[in-house]
Amino acid sequence: MYNAYHTIVVRKYLDRLFITQRNVTVSDQTYVEVTTLPSDIQHNWERNETQMLEIFVLSAIGINCSIYDGYQAEFKLSGWMASKHSNTVIKCCIIMNSGALIEYYRPFRCRGRNISLTSSQITCPIQSPLQDVKGIALQFAGRKCQQKNIKPSVPIKPTNNESFAICLKILFGQVDVGLLVEWLEYNRLIGVDKIFMFTYNITREVSDVLKQYINVGFVEKRPYSYPSNKEYQVGEKLRSYWEDEQVVVYDCYQRLSLYRYISIIDMDEFIVPRKHDNIKDMMRYLMTIYPRAGGFSITPYLFLKNVHQNISSVKNNSNIGRYFERTRGLKGAKSRTKNIVLPSRISTKGYHTHRFLPVLDYKKYRVMVSVTSLNHYRYCYSNLQNLCNGSLIKDTYILKFFNRLKEKTQIVYYN
Template sequence: MVMIPRSTIRLVSVFVLGYSIIVSWFLFQSTNKYYIFDNSNHETHSVRNLTSWRAWEGEILPLRLQCNPTFSRLSTSTEDLFLTSAFGIHYLAQVWVIVIINSDLPVQSDFECVFYKQDQNDLLSWNYITNFSIIGLTLSKLYVFPEIVKLPARFTAAIFSCPLRHGLVPDAVSLVPAGFLKLPVHNALPVISPSQIERNFAVCVSPLHSLHSKAHQIVEMVETSLVLGADHFFFYNLSIHWNVDAVLNHYASKGLVTVIQWPLPAMLREDATNRTSEETNIHYHGQLAMLNDCLNRNKGASRYVVFQDLDELVVPKKHQSWTMLMASLPSNASAYMLRSSYFPLDWPSVKSGINKTANKIAKTYNANAFLKVFREERIFGRAVRSKYIVDPLRVEIVGIHNVWKFKRGGAPYYVPPEVALVHHYRAGKSETELKRVKDKSVFKFIDALPQIHRTWQQLGDIPLGPLV
């Protein structure tokens, strides 16, 4: 019987164990691929192993990566993420990916951002990235917006911040679970990075929904805001009627309006009990994500951004325009918070104080701002139904009625209601016991009425709405 020394047995065991580990590692690497799906021919292409991604950084890949600007879905076993939009935040050297996330489930995975650069020889098309190079990969950090609403929502808005290395300026970004282990990458988001001031005042309007058909509201708000000092408007289209679509197209053809399609996925529109209210799944049609999308679209492009709803107007009380108003306020503020008051639509219309021609125009085109001059005596307090005007370069996160996060050193300024007030032309039954106050300050901007008339003449037979 041959005796094998224990030292030899140990050596052989270590060798066998090491060999098994090496073989297992190679088998794992052979299946651990990063995949990109090409929607043009339905083939899946292996790009490279994650462990060697730096070896192919900058390589031009003749593939087509679908580029979806809103609500691309990224699903894992524990949560649903809907990618809304991506923005280059230059002063932070980051890309921010705005998402809608399931707030009922904690995010279990780390996520990485893959950055792409378009081949300069290709025409830039955001339907697909045709020839692109991968120029970076970084680990992201999740920031969930701290908005508080009356009805807890299953989904909420958040940001994945992706640090940029080596001064990268990407054209597009994908968000993927860290490691690229199993999930194919089907799409990417274009990275929006405005860098040149194009306008003084941009207006961001909350999502249009429920087959919105009050075209007269669009025309009244746009024309009155233009007289106030607005330069451009951003409308988010979830669901509109054909007459509103025609009005928005009319303004878009003049370069005054940008329409962002806002196709909320079905699971964000219906709750578990099949009730019609969308607020049980997400607050007011994804408003929080929309507000921050609009904020970031205007970083570097607009001097100021005005946030309001379609049935609201920011009315200066002592000045003839928003420009004059802002010149009178402290220049070191980052956000100018504006208090609000209701102008109930079921209260009487004005009978005097406006000339007959203007009064006829207002009645013909349902221009409620010039008909309903009685407001509630109550003016809401700070951060209660407030709206705001911000310097977009000095604000990082906005909420529905407040600003959540400023650039370092930023601060709000609370505008006294006797200087400027948000007029909220509210439909529905008013509280009859509230005292009425006559407020005709909007008459300073009566030049909007002939412009409203002129616009409707150009629109021809488009119905004012609402449509049944």
């Protein structure tokens, strides 16, 4: 829980930054905002005499094109499917506004690892405009479609041709408000247009902060849920956690697919334009050099939070203003590389948190460190102790952005 000083500082900062929303304040009460499901998220657990169709659909997003010849549009349903249904014939049940029911058999599937509940995305094509569809569901091929269905949504519409969006995946639990504000403001400062996230059991403090950014159009969020028969909590690093994460990645790709660029990063990660003053100039430069790029991989650096803190000027929590000792650039399979992709040039099936697959004659490039890097502020990974215990490098490059941020948000960092 945050102390009174911290709460007052954040409240004053928000009042200063969002002067037109003074009626929204940051509470210092001990409270957890429990996620409740909106009407368009449904549990699709259906039974017959021999087996249960175990499909949980988190979202259904429609796009005005289709991988199927002769179809005008399609819906991407992202969620989980039991591995026992890998060969089960299912069908899309599409309910039209007119009341008509359309069935489509053997829809295209993307699947994750072979565990009990695997991440899945199912593509259901339609021959009508998206707005003609009332709801959509999945069912056994041999059973009748039910009226129980999911209300579809459409991708978020960007406001400019060079739009840049970040997917934060899932924000959950006791998040440090100061670090959240710093991360959001940093991304606004470098020119990011939109941040999308799912939220799960966030505190009222965090919810109040997000409301401010939602009001100005910078953040969009959606409640997260997972199948009720799962026995662990969000954030536990179990094998099935990565499947949950991939479900959100499927959703983010479709929801942000109209943006020119997408990146999936966490709240302790900062994309640093090292050659330019903002991310838009950086992307123009990269696309000039690599016009056939489908996306770019960024070299990550670990900035270790257990050594050499700079506490002379920063009194409240900060990542970019406090930690300047980093490892060498991480490479290889365990480097946790993050990417910037052009959604129109990559495959949905090959898009993951740490990798992507370009389509056609587009290519994947690693960005030169002189142009950009990924600053990752955390304690050392258990499998990288040799690197963390080696010679560290002092890197203060991000200070050029921190100093600009400090001028705007001085009350967050200073008494």
